[in-house]
Amino acid sequence: MPPVQPDVPGNEQRLPPVRGKGRLCHPCPGTPEPTRTVTTPGVGPAARAVVNDHPLLSRFEIHVDGQAVGYARYRMEKSQLWLLETVIEHGYRGLGLERVLMDAVLRNVHRRRVEIVLFCPLFKAHITTRREYSHLVAPPGPILASHRPQGRLIV
Template sequence: MATEIIHNEDASRYEIHVDGHLAGYVLYRTRPDALALVHTTVLPEFEGRGLGSTLARGVLDTIRAHKGLIVPLCPFIAAFIKRHPDYTDLIVPRYHEEQAASAGDGA
């Protein structure tokens, strides 16, 4: 199974292709300071193969390589980063601080 991560700027998303077929994507919105990662989808026929994590890692590695920052609005991406804290440096510092502060509210 050959996978490839492609940045589809026209659709504002990063895509994962498996053997040349679209298998999933991460939608984003461009902000002045970062990319807001808003939604991750793995197409039903490709579920259960770990492609969501492969996609998340590929997207985050690509953004890191371009010295970019993110706002992880997508719950899947946020959970992935929580499990892989080596990606926390990609989070816009202001957003990261807001999330940490709100985690203590109401607990």
């Protein structure tokens, strides 16, 4: 069997939602379930990474060997997903996990068929290298001050 290509949309494997300690055991009816997306096989932390979408927490989390090592926080506004910030723990930076997380988020947004508004500088830089997802970026427009996201700067 040929290896899975990491950057081709549709090559991810859908798994059942994770249940158990620290997670919802009985979600409210109509509540979206967190999903797991397995990324590419290979060597290193990026190959062992699993990305989860947690709609109740409004963030995508990335786990390596079962340990949460980062997240991408978002906010849903009508048919737009606002990408607010991306955080990766210091010990895991520079290992390709940022790219894995951002690609998984972009694939998820592409499947949902919603637009994205980029507030996160990492996503802004990443989308310039991933032209196949540039159609997802919402055209610039006014954002009301009351709707402007309040976030923290992660350096």
